[in-house]
Amino acid sequence: MASTWHEALDAAKKAGLPQVFHDCDTETFGACREGEPQGTFKGGVFSEHRCICMPAHLSAEELIEKEKKFRAENPDW
Numbered sequence: 001m002a003s004t005w006h007e008a009l010d011a012a013k014k015a016g017l018p019q020v021f022h023d024c025d026t027e028t029f030g031a032c033r034e035g036e037p038q039g040t041f042k043g044g045v046f047s048e049h050r051c052i053c054m055p056a057h058l059s060a061e062e063l064i065e066k067e068k069k070f071r072a073e074n075p076d077w
Helices: 005-015 061-072
Strands: 019-023 028-032 039-042 047-050 051-055
Touching: 005 019, 005 028, 005 061, 051 061
Parallel strands: none
Antiparallel strands: 019 028, 019 051, 039 047
């Protein structure tokens, strides 16, 4: 896991993954495949987390701006 968009982009590049995400429930970042759910297993049950996923070809600055805009438009999310 990563702690910033910059680190998530590095992870995506190293792993050859097309997307990066910010898991808003755990405040972690990472890289993933398209459509790959993020979450945790607890007692054998998978709980999907609220994540903001974006293409890894964007710059960290673009990711930060897009997330800021999304959160401003969706304050209760």
